Amino acid sequence: MTETVPLKLFNSLTRQLEPFQPVHPGEARVYSCGPTVYSYQHIGNMRAYVFADTLGRTLKFKGYALRHVINITDVGHLTSDADAGDDKMEKAAAQSGKTAWDIAAFFTAEFKRDLGWLKVTDPAKWTVATEYVPAMIDYAKSIADKHCYELDSGLYFDVTTVPDYGRLARAATDEGEGRIEQIEGKRHQADFAIWRKTPPGESRQMEWDSPWGRGAPGWHLECSVMSSAELGMPFDIHTGGIDHREIHHPNEIAQNQAHECSAHTGATIWMHNNFLKIRDGKMSKSEGGTVRMQHLVDAGFHPLAYRMVCLQAHYRSELEFSWEGLQAAFVRLKRLVMTVSGLRAQAEPADAPGARLAPYLERFEAALSDDLNTAVALTVLEEAAALKKTDSGEKLAALAAMDRALGLDLLTLRREELRIRPKAATIAEAEIEAILTQRKEARAAKDFATSDALRDELAAAGVEVMDGDPLGWDWKLGEG
RNA sequence: GGCCCGAUGGCGGAGUGGCUACGCACCGGACUGCAAAUCCGUUUACGCCGGUUCGAUUCCGGCUCGGGCCUCCA
Numbered sequence: 332m333t334e335t336v337p338l339k340l341f342n343s344l345t346r347q348l349e350p351f352q353p354v355h356p357g358e359a360r361v362y363s364c365g366p367t368v369y370s371y372q373h374i375g376n377m378r379a380y381v382f383a384d385t386l387g388r389t390l391k392f393k394g395y396a397l398r399h400v401i402n403i404t405d406v407g408h409l410t411s412d413a414d415a416g417d418d419k420m421e422k423a424a425a426q427s428g429k430t431a432w433d434i435a436a437f438f439t440a441e442f443k444r445d446l447g448w449l450k451v452t453d454p455a456k457w458t459v460a461t462e463y464v465p466a467m468i469d470y471a472k473s474i475a476d477k478h479c480y481e482l483d484s485g486l487y488f489d490v491t492t493v494p495d496y497g498r499l500a501r502a503a504t505d506e507g508e509g510r511i512e513q514i515e516g517k518r519h520q521a522d523f524a525i526w527r528k529t530p531p532g533e534s535r536q537m538e539w540d541s542p543w544g545r546g547a548p549g550w551h552l553e554c555s556v557m558s559s560a561e562l563g564m565p566f567d568i569h570t571g572g573i574d575h576r577e578i579h580h581p582n583e584i585a586q587n588q589a590h591e592c593s594a595h596t597g598a599t600i601w602m603h604n605n606f607l608k609i610r611d612g613k614m615s616k617s618e619g620g621t622v623r624m625q626h627l628v629d630a631g632f633h634p635l636a637y638r639m640v641c642l643q644a645h646y647r648s649e650l651e652f653s654w655e656g657l658q659a660a661f662v663r664l665k666r667l668v669m670t671v672s673g674l675r676a677q678a679e680p681a682d683a684p685g686a687r688l689a690p691y692l693e694r695f696e697a698a699l700s701d702d703l704n705t706a707v708a709l710t711v712l713e714e715a716a717a718l719k720k721t722d723s724g725e726k727l728a729a730l731a732a733m734d735r736a737l738g739l740d741l742l743t744l745r746r747e748e749l750r751i752r753p754k755a756a757t758i759a760e761a762e763i764e765a766i767l768t769q770r771k772e773a774r775a776a777k778d779f780a781t782s783d784a785l786r787d788e789l790a791a792a793g794v795e796v797m798d799g800d801p802l803g804w805d806w807k808l809g810e811g
Numbered sequence: 812g813g814c815c816c817g818a819u820g821g822c823g824g825a826g827u828g829g830c831u832a833c834g835c836a837c838c839g840g841a842c843u844g845c846a847a848a849u850c851c852g853u854u855u856a857c858g859c860c861g862g863u864u865c866g867a868u869u870c871c872g873g874c875u876c877g878g879g880c881c882u883c884c885a
Contacts, residue, residue, distance in 0.1 A: 367883070379885035404883080500880085501815070524883090550883040572885025577815085579883080604885065605816090608878075643834065644824055649817070649878070656823050659835035666834095669849075706825045710833045779844060786846080797848040805848080 335693075336700045338393050340386075340568070341647060343576050343601040344499055348702055351390075353567050354599065359395040361387060362558040362598065363454070364571035364579070367404040368438035373621035374637060374652065375607035376572075377445055381638055382604040382646040382703075383570045384451040384738060389699045392736040399454040400561045402554060403442075405435035406460045406537050406547055431536040435461075445624040448634035450738045458557040460548075461537065467548045468541050470556045471525050474589040475542075479525055482516045486526040486543045489518055493588040496521065499601060500577045523582050524549035551582035555590065555597070558583075564591050569598035576603045604646040627657065631753035631808045635739055636661035642705040642737055658808060664739065665749050670716045671730060671741045674723045680731050680742070681724035688729035691715040695733050705737065712737065750805050758792040763804060767796070 338351040353359055363383040366372050380401070387399050429437075446453075471479070471486065478492040490496040528546040529535050538545050558566065564587065571580060580601060587597030609622060627637055639660035644650045684692055691711055698707035712733045718726065727742070734741040752760075766785050773781040786796045793807045 364885075366885080372885085376885050382885085520881095527883095570885095573816090574880065574884060577880045606879070606885070639834090640823085648824080651823065653822075655835080659823065661835095663834050666849085704825075706833075710825085713833080774844080777844075783845075790847095795847065798846085799843070800848040802848090 335393075336697050338389070338700045339702055340600055340602060341702045342599075343580075343603050344596060346501075349600065351393075351567070351600070353395065354565055357394075357396060359387075359390040359397050359568065360562040360566035361390070361397065361399045361568045361570065362554070362562055362566060363399070363401045364554060364569075364575055365402040365404060365457075366438075366442055368435045368442060370438060371621070371623050371625075372438075372442050372445060373623050374627070375609065375621075377449060377624060377637070378607045378641050378646075378650065379570070379572050379604050380446055380451050381449055381641040384449075385642070385646070385703055385705060385736075386568070386570060386602065387452060387454075388736045388738055389703055392696070392699065392732075397455070398562065399452075400456045400458055400558065401454045402458040402460060402557050403435075403439055404460050404550070404553065405432075405439065406464070406553075445634075448624055448628070449638050450635065450740050452738070456561050458561060460553045460557070463553060463557050463560065464539050464548060466560055467552050467556045468526075468539070470559075470586075470590060471548070471552060472542065474525075474586065478585075478589040480518065481543055483528070484530075485524045485528045485546060485549070487517060487522045488525050488582070488585060488589070490521045490523075490582075490585055491519060493585045494594050496585055497581050499581045499584060499596070523551055523578075525552055525586075551579055551586060554579070554583050555586040558597065559587070559590070565595050565597055565599060567598065568600045568602060570602045570604070573603040573605050576601070605649045607650050607652050609652045622652070628751060629754035630654070631751045631756075631806045632657055632661055633664070633749050633751055635744070636664050638739060639664045642709055642739070645706060646703055661749075661808075665746070667713065667716065667739070667741060668744050668749060669746055671727070671744075672746055674716075674727050674730075675742070678723035678727060680727035681722065682728065683725070684729035684732065685722065685725035687718070687721050688715060688725055691718075692729055692732065695736075699736055708733070708737065747802055750802060753793065753806050753808070756793055756806060758789075758794060763789060763792075763794055767803060770796070 339348045340351055341347070342349045351359075361383070363380070366376060383399075383401070387397050390397050474488075475486065479486050479488050481487070525548070526541055526543045526546055527549055528544040529538050535547060538547055558564075558569070569580070569583075584596040588594060591597070624634055624637065628634060636657055637660070640652065640657055641650070643660060643663075691714060695708050695711040695715075698704040698711060701707075712730065715726065715729050715733070731742050766789055770782045770785040773779070773785065789796055789804070790807070795805050795807050797804060
């Protein structure tokens, strides 16, 4: 083993790059804030999980044993009949007599399907919030006396009882006008709910008895409880969207400090991915401004093209989504898959990459070790793939090692799997093949007028004929 | 109103105090009956105004524009 560069990660706590130093030697324990499953996740949400997965894969690439936990927030604020939201699925579910539990199960399944499409590795543990409510109540009991106070609406956390509140957010904890309506009796504006009592006369579909009355846990509580239960305190890395840096995570930190009676924030490194911006007009029309993985697939794009979109950018940069950009990433993925397929036709992956590829692996690792610079890592992978006069087996071994970190599935993905039937397609595959057979005959007879007419016919049906491609034809891509 | 962040070629997006990634598109070439696909090659940039410096896209200040958070949004 050669000496390798240490992994450096950007810690939101210090706003600096820091070397990764695990709490438990050789092991990396990571907690990722998961979705609230009351609606579909859009592609922006999915960026967070591609990021968390890339982090996990990088840790494994660096030789750490990974223990990753992602939570599913299946308890929230859904009251019995109000607050149905404007999500069609939710309405439909409500109309068909489904419960909040059914809705949560439905959207959890949808979410996990999208993760599978994106080759996001299953975490060691999915923590489901409702399964931890008793633990949350115990947790709340343990901090109630010293850190909390009770109001009519619930149990609140006093943020002045822990050191350095809001350090992560770099924001003033108090002062300011604030547009938010104050909750009657709160001691400080930043104080937050640990337990929310069900208002008198109302009932929730999801509610539990507690020392502070019947109700539901505060959102921030669950992540502290589940992370400490599954990973122990302190653990290594906590990930989430950048929006969580301001409120959710500072509150989580406050709870951790209260519970552990320590100034430690609970996780050594807090990492936040930036947002995906969607401003394309056409796109915004669908589903009230959100685009989901399903929409990409419906338009004929392979889900991994979206992973490619994410990987091309740094996780801390805002990323602009457009169909044109998705198309570009898809073409890039396709060419890479074809290159690898060519290599696989020639050789089996070697046991080791060999000396010729070593510098590329080094550069690849250096890029990832530099706060997950996947954009550069990707170009190194492509350079290695394009190397001339190199043993195919060794090259495959190198590409396999790199792809284990990037997760593009390059060694198993086949060209034909990238041909996704668009939802709007009107012609059947068998019909296409039949026309192509006719065209082949016409070409053999040098009847190019007929052959071109058949090609035009297919083009009109959204099918592109490609004589030089092993597949022979592909769908023309549309926009969502 | 408060706090935070960003501005790179046609699009997306890395990165750096001087040697200007990468992908897609474009253009040229190979291949093809012609295309397409594929392969090879090439062109185009660092928001505006000052400052520091031998030299700034990169550092500092101001401006303009854009974005985020302050409500259980990744």
